[in-house]
Amino acid sequence: MKVIKPPHSISKNHKKGQLIFLAGSIDMGQAEHWQAQVENYFKDSNTYTILNPRRDNWDSSWEQKFESPNFSQQVNWELNGLERSDIIILYLSPDTKSPISLLELGLFARSGKLLVCCPNGFWRKGNVDIVCEKYNIPLFEDLENLLKINFPESS
Numbered sequence: 001m002k003v004i005k006p007p008h009s010i011s012k013n014h015k016k017g018q019l020i021f022l023a024g025s026i027d028m029g030q031a032e033h034w035q036a037q038v039e040n041y042f043k044d045s046n047t048y049t050i051l052n053p054r055r056d057n058w059d060s061s062w063e064q065k066f067e068s069p070n071f072s073q074q075v076n077w078e079l080n081g082l083e084r085s086d087i088i089i090l091y092l093s094p095d096t097k098s099p100i101s102l103l104e105l106g107l108f109a110r111s112g113k114l115l116v117c118c119p120n121g122f123w124r125k126g127n128v129d130i131v132c133e134k135y136n137i138p139l140f141e142d143l144e145n146l147l148k149i150n151f152p153e154s155s
Contacts, residue, residue, distance in 0.1 A: 001042040003050045006077040010084060014049050021051040021081045023108075024091035024117075025098045028060050034091050034143060041147045045154045051081040082107070088114045091143060092128060094121030102128075109135045117146045 004013045022038055025031035035052050042048050055074060062070045082088060088108055092098050102124065108114050109131055117140045118128045132139040140146040147154070 001045045003052055005052050006055050006074055017047050017049050018086040020048050020087045021085035023088050023104045024101045025093035025096040026054055027096045031093045031096045042154050053078045090116045092118045092122045094119050115146055117143050
């Protein structure tokens with residue numbers, strides 16, 4: 001399994017297999033590191049390449065403005081990764097608000113490539129439940145079941 005993180009080029013680093021984008025709670029690095037659990041699940045797989053937007057060298061002092069080159073690069077990397085991916089795993093941590101993750105849910109609700117994990121306690125779980133129901137998006141309350149049910153050969 002290969003992991004690609006920003007600012008590394010997706011096209012230069014992805015040669016084979018399906019792309020899985022790890023959308024969901026990061027909250028400027030404050031959210032739990034749920035992405036590590038997914039990476040560990042796929043560690044022995046040759047089928048998937050993981051696109052993990054959790055940047056190793058994130059600097060919270062970067063201004064979140066269009067004109068900020070580092071911020072703009074990050075957002076464009078994420079948008080390109082979401083569009084290019086075959087599968088999007090979206091995890092909404094109950095300890096976060098995750099406004100960008102909710103935006104990603106809305107942007108890709110009709111894409112047919114979302115798998116959503118929204119545990120009890122997420123502040124907008126009701127909204128997420130309704131969107132997933134309306135657009136037939138598989139919804140899980142824990143990441144372990146999402147992975148086990150959708151990727152049984154990787155466990």
